[in-house]
Amino acid sequence: MSAYILRRFLYxxxxxxxxxxxxxxxxxxxxxxxxxxxxxxxxxHTEQKDIENWKIQRGYDKGLFWNEKGESLxxxxxxxxxxxxxxxxxxxxxGVSDEGRNIGHDIKERMGASLSITxxxxxxxxxxxxxxxxxxxxxxxxxxxxxxxxxxxxLMSISGLFYYIAGQFVxxxxxxxxxxxxxxxxxEGVKFVILPILCAQLAGMGAAVRVYTTYFKxxxxxxxxxxxxxxxxSEVRLLFTHVLxxxxxxxxxxxxxxxxxxFIGSLVLEAFFAIPGLGDYIIEAIQGKDFAVVRSMVFLGSxxxxxxxxLTDISYTLFDPRVRLK
Amino acid sequence: xxxxxxxxxxxxxxxxxWSVVAMxxxxxxxxxxxxxxxxxxxxxxxxxxxxxTGIVLVxxxxxxxxxxxHFQSENxxxxxxxxxxxxxxxxxxxxxxVLAPLLENEExxxxxxxxxxxxxxxxxxxxxxxIRDYPLLKRFQTMHEERLKSDPTYAALSREDQLxxxxxxxxxxxxxxxxxxxxxxxxxxxxxxxxxxxxxxxxVERINFKVAICRIFKGGxxxxxxxxxxxxxxxxxxxxxxxLAGDQYHIMGTNKSGADVLMNAIRSIRVGLIFGVFTPIxxxxxxxxxxxxxxxxxxxxxxxxxxxxxxxxSIPGILLxxxxxxxxxVYMDANExxxxxxxxxxxxxxxALCLIFGxxxxxxxxxxxxxxxxKLRELDYVVAARAFGVKNLTIILRHILPNAxxxxxxxxxxxxxxxxxxxAILSYIGIGVDPAMVSWGRMITRATQDMGRDPVVWWPLFxxxxxxxxxxxxxxxxxDVVRDALDPKAGAEK
Numbered sequence: 001m002s003a004y005i006l007r008r009f010l011y012x013x014x015x016x017x018x019x020x021x022x023x024x025x026x027x028x029x030x031x032x033x034x035x036x037x038x039x040x041x042x043x044x045h046t047e048q049k050d051i052e053n054w055k056i057q058r059g060y061d062k063g064l065f066w067n068e069k070g071e072s073l074x075x076x077x078x079x080x081x082x083x084x085x086x087x088x089x090x091x092x093x094x095g096v097s098d099e100g101r102n103i104g105h106d107i108k109e110r111m112g113a114s115l116s117i118t119x120x121x122x123x124x125x126x127x128x129x130x131x132x133x134x135x136x137x138x139x140x141x142x143x144x145x146x147x148x149x150x151x152x153x154x155l156m157s158i159s160g161l162f163y164y165i166a167g168q169f170v171x172x173x174x175x176x177x178x179x180x181x182x183x184x185x186x187x188e189g190v191k192f193v194i195l196p197i198l199c200a201q202l203a204g205m206g207a208a209v210r211v212y213t214t215y216f217k218x219x220x221x222x223x224x225x226x227x228x229x230x231x232x233x234s235e236v237r238l239l240f241t242h243v244l245x246x247x248x249x250x251x252x253x254x255x256x257x258x259x260x261x262x263f264i265g266s267l268v269l270e271a272f273f274a275i276p277g278l279g280d281y282i283i284e285a286i287q288g289k290d291f292a293v294v295r296s297m298v299f300l301g302s303x304x305x306x307x308x309x310x311l312t313d314i315s316y317t318l319f320d321p322r323v324r325l326k
Numbered sequence: 327x328x329x330x331x332x333x334x335x336x337x338x339x340x341x342x343x344w345s346v347v348a349m350x351x352x353x354x355x356x357x358x359x360x361x362x363x364x365x366x367x368x369x370x371x372x373x374x375x376x377x378x379t380g381i382v383l384v385x386x387x388x389x390x391x392x393x394x395x396h397f398q399s400e401n402x403x404x405x406x407x408x409x410x411x412x413x414x415x416x417x418x419x420x421x422x423x424v425l426a427p428l429l430e431n432e433e434x435x436x437x438x439x440x441x442x443x444x445x446x447x448x449x450x451x452x453x454x455x456x457i458r459d460y461p462l463l464k465r466f467q468t469m470h471e472e473r474l475k476s477d478p479t480y481a482a483l484s485r486e487d488q489l490x491x492x493x494x495x496x497x498x499x500x501x502x503x504x505x506x507x508x509x510x511x512x513x514x515x516x517x518x519x520x521x522x523x524x525x526x527x528x529x530v531e532r533i534n535f536k537v538a539i540c541r542i543f544k545g546g547x548x549x550x551x552x553x554x555x556x557x558x559x560x561x562x563x564x565x566x567x568x569x570l571a572g573d574q575y576h577i578m579g580t581n582k583s584g585a586d587v588l589m590n591a592i593r594s595i596r597v598g599l600i601f602g603v604f605t606p607i608x609x610x611x612x613x614x615x616x617x618x619x620x621x622x623x624x625x626x627x628x629x630x631x632x633x634x635x636x637x638x639x640s641i642p643g644i645l646l647x648x649x650x651x652x653x654x655x656v657y658m659d660a661n662e663x664x665x666x667x668x669x670x671x672x673x674x675x676x677x678a679l680c681l682i683f684g685x686x687x688x689x690x691x692x693x694x695x696x697x698x699x700x701k702l703r704e705l706d707y708v709v710a711a712r713a714f715g716v717k718n719l720t721i722i723l724r725h726i727l728p729n730a731x732x733x734x735x736x737x738x739x740x741x742x743x744x745x746x747x748x749x750a751i752l753s754y755i756g757i758g759v760d761p762a763m764v765s766w767g768r769m770i771t772r773a774t775q776d777m778g779r780d781p782v783v784w785w786p787l788f789x790x791x792x793x794x795x796x797x798x799x800x801x802x803x804x805x806d807v808v809r810d811a812l813d814p815k816a817g818a819e820k
Contacts, residue, residue: 018637026649039656153806157799159747161754161770162791169777267644268751286648287756289656294649301642 001317005310012306019302020089027295033060039289094296097285103296106281113183114265114277121197122262125204126255132205133212134239140217148213155206164272167199181274196273200266215250219243248319256312260304331400335417337673342604342680343394343596349607363728369811374550376807379800381557386797389592390599393421396669417669421596425589427573433463433584439785440500440575442466442492452485459485465574466492496575503571510570511563519558527551568592579785582776590764591789597765598797601680601749602742608684610734613691618726620692621699622718631696635689643686650682651757672760679752679759683745691737698730732812739808743801746794766790 037051037060054060088095094103136148172180178195219225220243228238265279274280278297285293357363370376396419404412422429436445443460450459462470470488473480480488520542527538531547538551545552568588571577578588620631658671702708702725711721746766752758753767754774761768773787 014633015637015640018633019640022637023641023649026653035656035660039659153802154799157743157795157802159750159770159791159794159798161750161774165770165774165777165787261642267755271755282645282648283755286652289652291652294645294652298641298645298649301645302640305640305642 089299097292118262129208137216152206152210160203163199163203183275260308335396338677340394366811374553379804382800390595393419393596395420428586428589433580437580439579507567511566515559578789591793593764594766598746602745605680605683606738609688613688617692617695618699621696639689672763675760739805743798766794
């Protein structure tokens with residue numbers, strides 16, 4: 001097992017290098033530092049020396065891959081934009097945002113807010129989706145099945161935004177049960193978190209239940225189901241014990257891979273309910289054209305994705321004893 | 327209508343939309359000629375659900391395509407002065423011409439659906455002096471002024487009674503409109519659609535005219551003729567109502583700038599359709615080329631392609647898209663003179679969004695095609711072809727590609743609804759289409775602010791969502807039937 005993990009880790013390195021290189025090329029070739037400076041400082045009345053100042057302050061004045069003004073050969077090769085901005089991401093040194101704030105510090109601060117929404121959402125969601133799908137499959141020979149599918153497709157077809165807007169309007173404004181938006185830590189923060197989670201659950205339910213019912217129905221065609229029924233087991237016991245265990249594999253593929261992304265939070269959710277998490281951080285960076293932050297978050301996202309893939313493969317061995325990872 | 331000269335104005339997205347139509351026709355002709363590819367589609371044509379939703383989709387598509395033919399009209403005064411042809415800066419589409427009655431009735435600001443007065447009070451001059459009351463909308467203001475001059479009994483009424491007169495007129499007019507749209511819709515339905523459908527039924531099911539009409543109105547036969555006929559009829563009546571009533575009332579009220587909300591919602595169909603259909607088409611060449619190469623050739627080609635798509639997949643989609651859109655903004659700012667007219671800029675941004683999504687989204691389909699090519703490579707006739715020395719490219723084009731096509735169709739059809747929904751979310755975050763462009767995403771983003779008003783302005787949100795929901799729901803249901811028909815792994819329970 002540890003050999004496998006080591007091998008996966010080593011395989012991840014060229015991928016991360018590739019990601020790093022691609023994002024670097026994208027960011028700095030398509031938009032050279034001059035254009036970035038102009039986007040920040042505005043177009044009219046910016047003179048070349050303002051642009052130079054802006055670049056020097058943020059370290060964009062050095063060459064992309066090769067620094068002519070360096071003192072030694074080592075300096076010329078390493079004191080470049082590539083090494084300073086991109087390669088340093090490998091050691092999780094995110095550097096400073098274009099506004100001047102320490103990115104690493106901001107990430108640590110905002111992570112908690114994102115997690116406080118995504119973790120309950122994930123746990124409640126998983127239990128709810130599995131339970132509802134199993135119930136639908138239990139009644140699959142009746143008209144409930146058809147209605148469930150139609151309702152799921154309808155729920156899926158409604159944009160997520162509608163659930164947020166409607167939820168905010170109905171529960172927040174009309175009935176005044178919950179605050180419309182905002183966030184605070186500690187026990188008073190609970191009431192701020194309920195509405196986003198509720199809306200997000202409704203939004204995600206249609207698609208998830210539909211996919212899970214497909215998985216469960218596939219299982220019902222297997223031989224062991226017939227055997228267990230012949231042995232006299234009740235339908236409920238069959239579903240909730242045996243079929244569930246066997247379907248864990250495909251469900252896990254989707255679920256475990258999304259675990260690392262819990263840190264980033266949902267962009268739209270945080271924008272809507274004014275939650276100061278990492279998703280909100282990204283949106284602010286996009287709207288403020290803060291390239292440094294967007295770069296860092298892209299790299300962080302890639303690391304989390306690869307970590308998620310690794311977790312998925314390891315969880316296979318836990319749930320399916322036939323799988324052996326070499 | 328248009329008396330002056332007119333010249334066509336070609337936008338990039340128009341070219342994209344029509345080339346998609348051409349590709350679709352080519353694909354249909356190719357598929358229907360080969361019996362083994364034609365078989366699965368028989369199931370689709372026989373399903374009432376697929377045919378009903380299909381007609382709805384065709385209806386949306388025709389509205390969208392009508393919006394994809396643009397032209398500029400001549401500015402007659404400026405031309406007369408300058409002694410050569412000067413064109414208006416405003417670019418219109420064929421759909422704008424059809425919806426002209428809705429376009430021309432612009433109010434000043436908000437008004438409710440089917441309203442006579444605007445939403446908020448203003449100072450109005452009456453014979454009693456200046457009071458604060460709801461001002462009449464443009465059409466009713468003109469009628470009011472004319473009646474003041476011609477009808478002395480009306481002029482003597484108080485403002486309350488005058489408004490009451492308008493309300494009873496509205497009741498009468500709406501009833502008349504309903505009746506006339508019923509007839510205006512049913513007439514072409516009975517004269518054109520029914521005979522056409524009957525002819526098709528006669529040819530397809532080899533029956534005579536009388537039996538065809540019977541099947542259309544009572545049901546029966548292998549194909550859902552009843553469903554097709556009646557959904558077409560309903561849509562035609564609806565369309566007639568929108569055009570007729572839209573001339574006299576704002577069916578879905580007006581928004582903050584006074585424009586008809588329903589008209590904006592209909593004009594947004596174009597953006598949704600282009601984004602949902604053109605984007606998967608963009609990703610097809612990359613996905614097909616790389617996926618089939620990786621699966622068929624194997625070896626180092628496979629390793630390289632797997633590395634490329636794993637790396638690309640690692641970058642979180644939304645972040646990559648956000649980064650690319652940021653760069654697009656900077657690029658467009660830096661090269662302002664390339665985009666002279668506003669419509670060129672908004673159009674370029676929509677096209678760039680499609681390209682960005684297409685280039686970041688090809689990895690999923692690529693993986694599927696790779697797995698399928700690996701499987702198809704080991705089939706008997708493919709192995710035999712290789713043994714005979716048939717060239718690789720011929721094998722791929724003749725055996726691998728047609729058999730893997732079902733994955734392509736399923737992916738394209740399934741992605742459509744997701745993309746239409748994604749456009750709304752992107753606009754909300756701020757990386758969607760240009761703010762000057764009319765789209766459902768933009769309408770919803772603005773509507774979230776409008777909902778905070780008092781009284782609540784719910785109609786822009788409602789119309790954008792209803793139209794979007796109809797399109798996405800129809801697409802989802804259609805996609806389900808297509809997927810069940812085309813996918814050989816339809817899991818059957820014993």
